[in-house]
Amino acid sequence: MKKIFLVVLLSVTTLFAQQFKFAWLTDIHIGYPTASEDLNQSVQDINSFDDIDFTIVSGDITATGTLEELTTAKSILDQLKKPYYIIPGNHDTKWSESACTDFIKLWGNDRFNFEFNKIYFVGLHQGPRMRMADGYFAPEDLRWFDSLFKTKNDSAKPLIFITHYPLDESIANWYEMTRRLKTLNTKVVLFGHGHANKIYNLEGIPGVMGRSNLRAKELNGGYNIVEIRNDSAFFYNKNNSNNEYNKWYSLSLSEKFQFEDSRLPDYSINDTYPLVTIKWQFNTGYTIGSAAAIDDKNIFVGDASGKFYSLNIVDGSVQWTFNTNNAVYSSPEVASDYVVFGSADSSIYCLNKSNGKLIWKFKTNAAVLGSPLIQENIVYIGGSDKIFRAIDLPGGKIIWEFSGLNGFVESRPVISDDKIIFGAWDEHLYCLDKTSGDLIWKWKGDREGIFYSPAACTPVISNGIVFIVAPDRQMTAIETGTGKQLWRTGKYQVRETIGISENAEKIFIRTMNDTILALPASGDLNQPIWITNCEFGYDISPAQIVEKNGVIFYPTKNGVIYSLDSSNGKILWKHKITNGFVNTLTAIDKDQIIVTDFDGNITCLVVEK
Known part of the structure; x- marks a missing residue:
């Protein structure tokens, strides 16, 4: 018995016998006024310590995820003398002009895992990818995480998990990660996002939020130093303005935690409306961040793996697939025998809708995240190369280009008579001549900054008036002919979600x-x-409201779908299909809709008669 105790004691002693330190940077936000200077100072400060073994960087590297901001961040971080390990945060993924792919191109990956002194470090972000919503662990990332722990030996390793959001309801599927971490030898979860040093209890798992690298009210920026010594982790706040660093928290690494029961989403609303059921469901295995297009027989949609699907509208069976070279966040458009969409591989694709064969491919200079609109055999679509294009549908030849944008396009344009209207992530709404591509007018709201751009909202048009809602919480009516602002109100606290009745009389x-x-x-x-x-x-949620046969449909950021009578607003039914983001719904009729979501599901939801 004494020998067994001695072996256990020696194993624990060996595990924590070696002391080491690492620096922890988070919420750098390159693009903010002092961010580059603050990061430079932190990097030089970290380099001044011989006993810091590596650096962890836990997200929000940039303000808006542009290639320029990411490249600047990398050029500074690469000056670190010791290794560093990095994941993106929501600022790097939500407003990403590359659909989160530039990060991977620069750093080789957007997740990491390594072992140091017998402690396993795993870093995994939770977006949200491209759509304003809660954070969400992607199905493809959860599979990767599971692949790291295939044996009992893997699962027994002391684990420090790094993400960007706290593991709570700010991540829509937080429970997917907490239940995994509870089965492993998890010691602590490190995260940023809140810009302050703070302690969390994550259902019994210790959580530590780190301060931002930004200086805030201080003269200089700063970071945390984490020291692993004996059986404990010690957290020190380090300001770049002096040589001192002060301990603000310590955590035992040998303590056996008492895990709390997982709090799970409530799906009981579905019991109230039992006539709403899933007719069929198909899972691609990858994040879906776009709406589906349909015709009488087919459903078309792409996913984050770059695969584009045609499904049978009756039973959801796969009819054909087509592979692009990067993620698809562009909602497709169908016209005649063609289906058109964009890809983050920088191309616009036109396929034969019957067999998925490539008809043409138009190469642009950056990712194509905008959704196409097809009218009179012309494709209208914006890209991340800050160009809006009109392309001949049958042949794929350029008709005209408008290069006067200062930000990327992610929404679908709308057409009013001879004008085409769309927003971009440069604060502006644009109106072009649809025949020539010449600028007729552009409109900007009264709040400065690209975060207030009318870019994620698909405008709606009625009687020569375009209506938009933007992240500035304002709804605006603009005359399509002149660009004159007719009215603007913040009374209703709106954000990006709008719709129009089929007769164009109601917004x-x-x-x-x-x-x-x-x-x-x-x-x-x-x-x-x-x-x-x-x-x-x-x-x-930026999902739009759609009407079909007198019924409107809208999905919330946490997966509850609402159906209302468009004439009086009476709630007809509610159905919760996921706890994560659901894209703009595609209505077959008033009793049958197609739903796509971040879980990678394509679902046919029906109201039984």
Whole structure:
């Protein structure tokens, strides 16, 4: 018995006998006014310590994820004398002009794993990728994480897990990671996002939030130094303005944690509306960040692996697939025998909708995240190379290009008579002559900064008026002929989600808290026709509202789909299909819709008669 105790004691002593330190940087935000200077100072400060063995960087490397910002960050971080390990944060993924692919091109990966002194370090981000929503661990990333722990020996390794968000409801599927970590020898979870040193209890798992590298109210930026010594981890705040670093937290690494029961999403709302059922469901295994297109027999959609699918609309069986060379976040458009979409591999594709054969491929200078609009055999689409194009549908030849953008395009344009209108991530809404591509007008809101751009909203048009909602919480009506602003209101606290009735007489908007309402499509700001309290809470999803046969559909950021009578706003049914992001729905009719989501599911949801 004494020998067994001695062996156990020696193993624990050996595990924590070697002391080591690492630096921990997070929330760098290159693109903010002092960010480059702050990071330079931190890198030089870290280099001044001979006993820091490596650096962890836990996300929000940039302000908006542009290649320029990422390249600047890398050029500074590469000055570190010791190795560093890095993941992106939501600022690097949500506003990414490359669909999160430039990060991988620069650093080789957007996740990491390594072992140091018998402790396993795993870093994995949770987006959200391209769409404003809660964080979300992608299905492809969860598979990668699982692949690291195939044996009992792998699972027994002391683990320090690094992500960007805290593992709570700020990540829509936090439970997927916490239940995994509870089966492993997890010692602590490190994350940023909150810009402050703070302690968390993550269902019994210790969590530590790190300060931002930005200087905030201090004269200089800073970071954390983490020391592993004996059986404990010690956290020190290090400001670049002096040589001192002060311990602010310590954590035992030998303690046996008492895990709390996992808090899981509530799907009981589905019991209230039992007539709403899943007719069929197909899972691609990868994040889907775009809406599906349909015709009478087919469903078309792409995923983050770069694969594009045609499914049978009746039973969801795969009819054909086509592989691009990077992620697809562009919602396709179908016209005649053609299906068109963009890819992050920088190309626009036109396929034969019947067999998936390539008809033409148009190469651009950057990722194509915008969704196409097809009218009269012309494809209209914007790209991340800051060019909006008109392309001949049958032949794939360029008709005209507009290169006056200062940001990328991610939404679908709309057409009003001879004008085409769309937003970009450069603060502006654009109106071009659809025949020549000449600029007719551009509009900008009254709040500065690209985060307020009307770029994720698909505009709606009625009677010569274009209506938009933007992240500035304002709804705006603009005359399509002149670009004159007719009215603008912040009364309803809107954000990016809008829709229009099939007869173009009503505008539907979702507020950021609980309600959906209908307004007259008018050049005057009138009182709402109806307001419905849907009780969905705080919602920032950019999914649009669609109407079909007098019924409107909208999915929240946490996967609850609402169906309302468009005439009076009465709730017809609710159905929760996931706890994560759902793209703009595609309605077959008022009782049958196609749903795509971050889980990689393509689902046919029906209302039984």
